[in-house]
Amino acid sequence: MKGIVFTEFLDMVEKKFGIEVVDHIINESKLQSDGVYTSVGTYDFVEMQSLLINLSKKVDIPLDGLIYNYGLYFFNVLTSVHPGIFALYKDPIELLSSIENHIHVQVRKLYPGAELPTFKIEKKNEDHLEILYFSERAMYMFAKALMEKTFEHYDQGSEIRLEKIEDDGTKVRFVISKKHGAYQQ
Ligand code: HEM
Known part of the structure; x- marks a missing residue:
């Protein structure tokens, strides 16, 4: 890490x-x-x-709460250290569906030795994304926080549900929907 x-x-x-x-x-x-x-x-x-x-x-x-809160905090670090990556995207679903093939690919170059999760897109349209998260580190609550903050970054509301496919959290499905209407915290 x-x-x-x-x-x-x-x-x-x-x-x-x-x-x-x-x-x-x-x-x-x-x-x-x-x-x-x-x-x-x-x-x-x-x-x-x-x-x-x-x-x-x-x-x-509880651990889950601490990791989630750390994800909220770490998102602000990411946007201030790497504003250029966020500027490339205009929409949270576009950004989240590009982590695997673009964002974390860049991260591997910038941070040699980084241990990153794998994401697989299952379903995608402009309002909805279903994505599988795989990681031995089971940092799915960190992922959830980063996803929520990504929507907030674009002034959009979201509803993000997770389903553990493996009990230990090494494989998790995220079901992500844009919430229409005014952005609410
Ligand atoms: C881990 C960078 C966006 C999900 C990491 C790590 C870095 C990083 C440096 C730590 C790797 C290590 O400790 O070895 C970035 C940058 C981003 C970005 C620069 C955008 C500019 C995102 C987003 C998500 C995400 C939007 C949303 C899901 C994760 C997760 C981990 C992680 C879940 C923890 C490692 C694991 O679960 O195995 N990222 N990331 N990242 N990133 Fe990203």
Whole structure:
């Protein structure tokens, strides 16, 4: 997993819960890196898992909720670090259906060693998208947050439902619809 995912995660934890909580989760997790990350480095995903588990224990918020919230936060990082990629798309469904064949292809060049999910489009029209998510890391709540934020980025409302195909979340179907009418948060 790329260092930027760790550095931004620890920044979010510091902003939401304070530096003491950052120190606590780093100390509680057995980290090969000792909790020292550079944004271009690559680190074991197990480190992110233990940071998340220790945060969940410390602040008493379920893992899924923490990962979802981290996705909301990370979207803002993506739009500020890579505005050019978002400028290429005018519509959230177009963007989401291009992750596999365009966006993450670019990401692999920009971030060598990135561990990315696979997406397979099952159904697509201008208002609706059904897409399968595959990843050993089972970060489907992170994906859901990024998808919702993508619609918000284009001032559009969405309804996103997920169906776990594998119980462990390594294969998940997302059923995504545009919500017409005024954008509502
Ligand atoms: C992971 C970049 C858009 C879904 C990642 C990672 C990067 C990245 C750097 C971390 C890889 C690693 O740690 O090894 C980008 C950029 C985007 C973009 C630059 C747009 C400009 C999206 C969008 C989605 C998405 C719109 C919506 C579903 C994911 C997921 C992961 C991920 C779910 C977590 C890894 C996993 O599930 O296995 N992306 N991404 N990305 N990205 Fe993207």
